[in-house]
Amino acid sequence: MSTETEFHAGGRAGEPVVSVRGLRMTYGTREVLTGVDFEVHAGEVVCLLGPNGAGKTTTIEILEGFRLRSGGEVRVLGEDPASAGDAWRARIGVVLQSWRDHARWTPRRLLKQLGGYFVAYSTPGRTRPYEVDRLLETVGLVEHADRKIGTLSGGQRRRLDVAVGIIGRPELLFLDEPTAGFDPQARRDFHDLVHRLSDLEGTGILLTTHDLAEAERLADRMLVLADGHIVADGSAEALSRQVAGTAEVRWSRGGERFVHATEEATPFVRRLFEQHGEEIEDLEVRRASLEDTYIAMVAASESGARHAPTLAEVSR
Amino acid sequence: MNPTRHAIGLGLRRGWTEFVLSLRSPQDQAFYLFMGVATLAYVWFNRTTEVEGSDLLLPSFALPSILGALLAFGVVIGPAYALAMEREDGTLLRHKALPHGMQGYVTGQVVYHSLSLFPLLLVLLVPSFLLFDDVMSNGAVGWVTVGWVCALGLLATLPLGMILGSVVPGVQKVGTWGMLPVIVLTAISGIFFPIQAMWGWVQLVAQVFPTYWIGLGMRSAFLPDAAASVEIGDSWRTGLTVLVLGAWTAAGLLVTPRVLRRMARRQSGSQVQQAKEAALQWVK
Numbered sequence: 001m002s003t004e005t006e007f008h009a010g011g012r013a014g015e016p017v018v019s020v021r022g023l024r025m026t027y028g029t030r031e032v033l034t035g036v037d038f039e040v041h042a043g044e045v046v047c048l049l050g051p052n053g054a055g056k057t058t059t060i061e062i063l064e065g066f067r068l069r070s071g072g073e074v075r076v077l078g079e080d081p082a083s084a085g086d087a088w089r090a091r092i093g094v095v096l097q098s099w100r101d102h103a104r105w106t107p108r109r110l111l112k113q114l115g116g117y118f119v120a121y122s123t124p125g126r127t128r129p130y131e132v133d134r135l136l137e138t139v140g141l142v143e144h145a146d147r148k149i150g151t152l153s154g155g156q157r158r159r160l161d162v163a164v165g166i167i168g169r170p171e172l173l174f175l176d177e178p179t180a181g182f183d184p185q186a187r188r189d190f191h192d193l194v195h196r197l198s199d200l201e202g203t204g205i206l207l208t209t210h211d212l213a214e215a216e217r218l219a220d221r222m223l224v225l226a227d228g229h230i231v232a233d234g235s236a237e238a239l240s241r242q243v244a245g246t247a248e249v250r251w252s253r254g255g256e257r258f259v260h261a262t263e264e265a266t267p268f269v270r271r272l273f274e275q276h277g278e279e280i281e282d283l284e285v286r287r288a289s290l291e292d293t294y295i296a297m298v299a300a301s302e303s304g305a306r307h308a309p310t311l312a313e314v315s316r
Numbered sequence: 317m318n319p320t321r322h323a324i325g326l327g328l329r330r331g332w333t334e335f336v337l338s339l340r341s342p343q344d345q346a347f348y349l350f351m352g353v354a355t356l357a358y359v360w361f362n363r364t365t366e367v368e369g370s371d372l373l374l375p376s377f378a379l380p381s382i383l384g385a386l387l388a389f390g391v392v393i394g395p396a397y398a399l400a401m402e403r404e405d406g407t408l409l410r411h412k413a414l415p416h417g418m419q420g421y422v423t424g425q426v427v428y429h430s431l432s433l434f435p436l437l438l439v440l441l442v443p444s445f446l447l448f449d450d451v452m453s454n455g456a457v458g459w460v461t462v463g464w465v466c467a468l469g470l471l472a473t474l475p476l477g478m479i480l481g482s483v484v485p486g487v488q489k490v491g492t493w494g495m496l497p498v499i500v501l502t503a504i505s506g507i508f509f510p511i512q513a514m515w516g517w518v519q520l521v522a523q524v525f526p527t528y529w530i531g532l533g534m535r536s537a538f539l540p541d542a543a544a545s546v547e548i549g550d551s552w553r554t555g556l557t558v559l560v561l562g563a564w565t566a567a568g569l570l571v572t573p574r575v576l577r578r579m580a581r582r583q584s585g586s587q588v589q590q591a592k593e594a595a596l597q598w599v600k
Contacts, residue, residue, distance in 0.1 A: 057586055066412070066584045086319060086415035094413040096585060099592045101407040104337040113333070116326045117414040120319040164410065176585060 331427025
């Protein structure tokens with residue numbers, strides 16, 4: 001297993017594995033990214049959130065070196081992905097969304113073939129690639145290892161994608177919506193896998209998702225991308241605090257129901273009791289959830305851009 | 317360890333695996349069977365037809381020509397389809413995400429499509445020898461010629477298939493961009509009847525492309541020397557065959573890596589995603 005120092009094999013200890021400053025991307029005249037700034041450190045799990053079309057995939061593809069940016073500065077494992085070579089490529093992992101490739105191959109055969117490319121980059125401190133049997137076990141594909149890939153279910157296929165992404169024992173892993181189409185069990189298994197990778201291997205992980213509960217469970221830190229830039233950066237709690245801790249108080253009095261949104265729930269409830277005493281029933285105080293926070297943030301950033309916030313689109 | 321050489325080794329293995337998997341797949345078996353039966357049926361029903369301006373029977377003339385044409389056709393359309401398909405289904409992207417992955421991928425393609433020629437030649441030649449007389453008039457020397465014509469023909473046409481597969485916008489376009497021109501070219505390249513039956517300018521056009529020369533080389537391998545009298549200039553023009561096919565090979569080796577690099581550079585996950593959405597719509 002890796003030692004602590006190898007976790008920072010990306011460069012000198014403490015240097016971020018991903019550093020993005022003023023990243024811009026323009027398609028024709030449409031500006032998708034207007035100035036994105038963030039960092040990812042070794043062993044950290046960072047979740048990139050944002051509404052559809054906010055540029056999450058574009059950002060990830062630029063970091064993977066699959067897309068050329070329009071402007072700004074990007075460093076991944078100490079190199080510019082736009083010009084980095086194969087030795088750099090060997091140190092990062094990309095989980096791709098496949099759909100019908102290699103239909104005639106079996107997972108075992110494919111992993112053996114693709115893993116072969118990393119042999120040339122094996123070092124005594126970090127042997128590459130993973131052993132295929134161990135990897136199959138890790139992603140839970142042992143009993144399907146010798147079936148044709150074309151006959152795998154959607155979830156099994158995604159697990160294979162993950163296996164292909166990590167076969168080279170990457171120091172940094174990119175995942176674009178990794179759990180789309182997973183059933184709850186597969187999702188839980190996948191979360192365990194992500195934790196194991198970041199804890200045991202010290203792999204830095206950057207992933208995008210639509211699922212806020214997933215982000216909350218997985219991420220050390222969340223980035224919210226909206227309107228072309230990062231509107232929030234922090235842990236789930238930090239993000240909730242950032243929206244001034246809005247809470248919702250519900251109660252009923254004399255058979256009538258009431259709802260009140262407030263930033264200071266405790267004093268409000270105290271006053272409520274002082275005023276009505278025992279008449280208050282069914283009291284409920286709900287803190288802003290991550291979802292509320294997220295929607296508020298995206299809405300705020302969008303109302304800054306255009307005047308009417310389109311919550312329906314955002315809340316999907 | 318030299319990573320490039322290592323990747324090429326992996327590509328060789330990949331091509332072999334693809335080939336074996338293809339031989340085992342019912343679809344590909346059906347394809348080979350269909351090609352064999354269709355060609356042999358055509359030749360069989362014309363077995364008493366004489367080739368105009370000679371005492372040759374059509375099977376003797378057409379069989380080697382068709383072998384040559386199928387080689388050119390298969391080696392252009394096969395990789396074109398494979399590449400266009402694998403750009404859309406993510407195979408290529410997977411390799412782009414690997415160190416030296418593209419080198420391995422391209423090697424695999426070259427190996428796979430080269431090997432695929434053997435079953436095709438086999439399903440045509442074996443029954444032909446059983447059904448027709450005098451298929452091979454030149455003995456061992458003839459087989460040597462078959463060998464080098466196949467090799468050179470492969471080198472001349474395989475890059476064209478790769479280029480085609482790299483530049484077509486999508487799988488559905490391979491038909492119009494690739495299949496149609498290649499079929500037209502085959503029709504004018506003296507495969508089913510001697511090329512002199514065409515107008516002069518058509519003959520000139522046909523002689524620019526490899527298909528005619530591969531067919532000519534194949535005829536020179538299988539037919540007796542006297543049959544050269546049906547050809548342009550009453551000769552097999554072996555030197556010129558080598559020259560034209562060699563020129564196409566050189567051009568291919570020069571252009572293909574650039575086109576492949578350009579294509580690989582443009583490949584991204586969003587592209588695969590779009591293709592998937594388009595394909596799903598197609599199915600609905």
